[in-house]
Structures are given as C-alpha cells and as structure tokens.
Amino acid sequence: MKFSTFFTGVLFSFASLSTTYAAKSFSASNLYYAAGLKEAQQTTLLQGLQSAGVKVLRVWLDGQSETTKGTPIDSFNSLQGDSPTSWDDTVLNRLDGLMVKAHGYGIKLLISIHSYNALEGKKDFYGKWYGTGNFYTNTDAIAQFKDRIAHVLAHVNPSNGKTWAQSPEYIFAFEAQNEAMHPQGNPTALASWQCTMAQSIKSALKNSQDILVSTGGGAYLSNSLLDPYFSCAALDVLAIHAYGTDDFGTAKLKPYVDRAKSSGKKLIMQEWGACYTDASNNNCNGGSPISASTRDANIKKWAAQIDAAGIPWFYWQILPNPDPHHGWDYEVGINDVNWGSLKEAGLAASKAEAAFDFGKWLL
Template sequence: MMFASTSKPVFTLCAFFLLLSAQVVQAANSFAGSSLYYAAGLYEDDRTTLLKGLQSAGLKVLRVWIGGQSSSQKGTKINPFNDLEPNTPCNGDDSCYDDTVLERLDDFMVAANSYGVKLLITMHSYNALGSNDAYGKWYGIGDFYSDDEAQTYFDARLDHILNHVHTSLNKPWKELSDYIFGFEAENEAMIGDGQSFVEAHQQWQCDRAGTIKGQLGDNSGILVLTGGESWLSESVQPGFLSCDALDVISIHAYGTGDLTTSALKPYVSQAQSAGKKLILEEWGACYFDTSNNDCPTGDALNSDTRNGNIINWAEQIDAAGLPWLYWQVLPNADPHSGYDYEIGLVDDPSWSALQQAAKAAAQATAAFDFSAYLL
C-alpha cells in the first residue's frame, strides 16, 4: 500500500512533464516574408540581389503575381512579359495562353529555393481586372464574380497554372511543394465592388479554392490562401472560415488600428476555432507623413520614426501570433513614388529595421504552425 501510495504522485508528475513537453513540441516559431508582384520581370542581377537580401533578413516567403509587365516598376528595370491570357480568356485552349510568365517563375523559384525562400503564387489580381485585362474587358469588375461563364473560364486559368510543367524540374507546379508555399486565386478579390459585395459573394472565394484544392489534393504540402481584402475585418469572412478548401485566411491591413495585437487577437481565436490558419499577408509603413493607410504622396517621414513604426507594428503582429509579409522589398533604391511602403535594398535607412523585425519574427511564438511549409 505504501508503494502504491507513493508511486501515484510520481506517475502523475511524470505525466505532467510529458504533457508539458508535448505542448512545447507543438509550439512553433513564426516567420516573415515579403512581396514583389512583378518578380517575373527581374533580370538575373536584380533577382540575385533580392534573394540575397531576403536571406540576410531570414525572410522565408516571397509573394509573386501572375500578370503582365511592360515597363519599369518602383525603380526596378523590367524584362517585359505578357499576361498569361494576353487578349481573351482562354478557357483551356493551350494555344491561347502565353506561358512566358510561368517560365520566368520556373527559373525564379529554383533560384529562390537555393536561398531558403519559397514562392506564394497569386494567380490573378483585382488590379489587372480593374485595369481591363482580358477578364475586365469581357465581364467587368462585377460580372466577373457572378457570371457562371466567367467563373468557368477563370477556373480553366487556375487549372492551367497548376498543371504547368516546370521547364527544368519536369513536374507540374501542383507537385512542387519544395518550391511553392501556396496558391491564391486572386489578390484582393472584389475590393472595387465594396465590402457588402465581398460579404454577399463569399462563395466565389470558396469555389476558386475548391478548384485549386481539386488539383492539389489534400496532402500536397502546398497551402491554399484567400489573397486578402482591403482591411482586417473585410479580410476575414465567416464563409472563408467555414470553407473546407481554404487553408489560410490572408489579412491585408495598413490602418494602424488594424496592426495592434488587441485588434488581431480576436481573429486569431476565430481562425483557431475554425481549424484555419491566418497570415498578415500585406502590411507596410508609409514613407510619407500622411495617414499610414493613405500614402500617395507627402513629405518624407523622419527615418527614425518610420523605423520605429516598422519595429513596433511587427512586434504587435508577432505578439498576436501571426506570421507576416511586408509590402514590398525592392532589389534597388526606392524612388519613393506614390503609395510608398516599399523598402529598398540599396541605401535605404529602413532596411536594417525590417531585417531586425524579420529576425525577431523568426523567434516569436506563432499561433499557427507553418513549419511544414517552409524551407
């Protein structure tokens, strides 16, 4: 009896430490990344500069868009390329697609992998739709999201991208989990139609995710994301949280109130309850002395003030348990043109602040475990 009575608390104590150990193992570190929407247009020297810079800061994911570019962007020299569907929606006609952008990204993702970076691939953008790309000309910014034919044709675009066979790896993109972090159908879908339209057409997002997941399967090692909306509350919709095909809800936020731990934490809880992940996919610190979410032009903000904003807001996001992608890191000096959140890798006093913030993110405890999807 004495042996039994003394052994019981010992067993309980061991069980406690085993449970504590399991909880520690389950906890994961966060991470940071960035975006460069026109990455497919970089010349090799700029690509190397960018990837070395990302690696030096521990930035693990680069978000890139599938679109066309014909001129320099943010001071970056561009090797021009067409959109995937230059003239009309192709609806699965292989002879109609211009795969130049996909082939450029083939090279880019192999180079990125060598620097410990994976790509998050945005398969279309509301920006292109609103600028009258093939879908904008055919359907406009409203019917694109409600017309059955438009959705069928757009799903064919998604299928074409996912099944593009990499020019050197000889596998379709949907099988390249070592190189691709995730796919999202569109950047900021529906934002030009207003929040009520987004709320009324949540199923569009889920249906497109279903198309992507239908190609990837359930165990691809590649995530399916939403692509974000205009601000925090608009980015996290109940229909997104309940959609089986969506893995990650993307938050876009530039208003300072949306970048606080207290504002973000309730959405973290919602996502955890729904079995989803969250990422703060777009945020930035305005270069000008205007409101942070209204940054077209103005007087330059004091560098120390801007650097303090970067570090402070990143700490707030980290404290909420969210990984984040900064908008954007440039492989050149920032020309400080309109809507300037960018940070250049050349002579930019804010680059060191972003490096510091990114390295701190890698040490922060995350509310969601992305470790299986990172290099």
C-alpha cells in the same frame, strides 16, 4: 514520495517538449513583378530576404514592363490577353527559374493567380469582357477562370519535370486573386466565388495537403475575413491586408486568431507596410517624408504587435534596389534606408511563437 518525484518529472518533460516544439512564426514579402527580375536582381533580392529570415515571397501573374518601383525589369505579358485562349506562358516560365533559385535560399513562392488590379485596369479579357462586377457572378467568367487555375497548376517546371501542383518544394500556397472584389459591393457573391475557386484549386492539387490554398486579402482587416470564409472547407489560409494602424493592434487581431483556430483555418498578414511619409498610413500617397528613426520605430512596433497576435506577416514590399519613393510608398529597399529595422523585425518574427503551425509548408 518516489511516485510524486516521478510524476513531477513526467510533467516537467512534457512541459519541456511543449516549449521546445511550440510553432514559430515567420516573415515573408511581396514583389508583384518578380517574374521580370534579371538574374543579378534575383540574387540581390533572395540574399537580402534570406538575411532577414524571410521564408515566402508572394508573386503575381499579371504583365509588367519597363521600370517598376525603381527596378528596371525584363518586360513580360499577362498570362492571358484578349481572349480565353490567348495564353502567354512567359510569366510562368520566368517563375520556374525563380522558384528553383529561391529554394536555394530557403524561400518558397506564394502564387497569386490573378489580381483585381488587372481586372480593374482592363489589362486582360476578364476586365474588358466582364468588368469588376460581373466577373464574380457571370457563369462564363467563372468557367474561364477555372480554366486559368487548371492551366497554371498544370504548368510543368522543367527543373523538376513536375507540374506546379506537384511542386510543394517550391510553392507555399496558391490564391485565386489578389484583393478580389476590392470594394466588396456584393460580399455574398464574393464569398461564393472565393470558395468556388478554392475548390477549383484543391481539385487541381488533387486534394493534396502539401500546398496551401489561401484567399488574396481584402482592403482592411475585417473585410479580409468575411464570415463565410471560416466555413469554406477548401480554404486553408485566410489572408489579411491591412494598412490602417489600428488593424495592427494585437488586441484587435486576437479575436480573429481565436476564430480561425476554432474553425481549423490559419491566418497570415499578407500585406502591411509602414508609410515613408506623414500621410495617413492607410493612404500613403503624398505627404512629407518622416525621419528614418520614426519609420524604423513604426516598422518594429507594428511588426511586433502582429507577432504578438501569433500571425506570420508579409511586408509590402521589399525591393532589390533603393526605394524611389513613388506614390503609395511602403517599400523598403535592401541595404537602403530602414532596411536594418525591417531585417531586425523579420528575424524577430522567426523567433516569435505562432498561433498556427506552418512548419510543414516551409523550408
């Protein structure tokens, strides 16, 4: 009888510990032109993100100018211009300050080292010299992009006197490219490129586990998670980009969660959003505005479905200003229409049980 009581107590204690220390999920956001934000805009954004429980902000290194998504920004050039040696570190220098400020709000950065958008738009020499096909297979392009990775991770932040590779207090993860080979005309080449670049990032990190290495998503759920990604040792995180509402379904996401766990990988829903109009959610370009209450319900429903699958999510995008409702309209402005619902969803994510423990990499 005494043994039985003691044994039951031990089981209860272990069960309590398991419940207490269960991994929690989190919410995050994207703002590809964050390096252009003025000081007051940074404050508005970071205060808003913190109030919504956001833990990570994903940023890009491609140049931006003038007013973007209704945000009047300080223009900056792309990291590289018309040749492999035409470096412009303005974007890195701007992000030095932003990551320090974000830290004060409990937020880290996820840094996308390049974007398929820049490649497709021929905004730098990669697009002009190699195009969207040869970029992933040309040996010179691969070597030059490895140099880009090394340059970014060797950049020194004057605030801590350390390279970005040595700054896990500010940086959550690096990814090689946003939506690499978006149309995926050659998935075998893409998978090889992703793993090669992940290995290059790991090398620049000196194989430290303090900053994660991620993919940059695809066009939808299944092509964000190509089979070879699960066996690439250098990839820690596999990122999902999805806007079709079927891809938000808990039952559809769960098999990928199970596969990731069995492969030693983590998943994030790195891009998703709720369309402002009645256009198809995966083609939110045109259409008529839906009611605020309908969109509120969509945001909360889809976020909850992703939460239920155990996957942290990054909304596309939270703006420091009212949403101007341009094309491809998923954005939500802080303190603007639908902000209350997105904020509620973000806070709910922080209480949801996660399939993956990211605690080590969050503030």
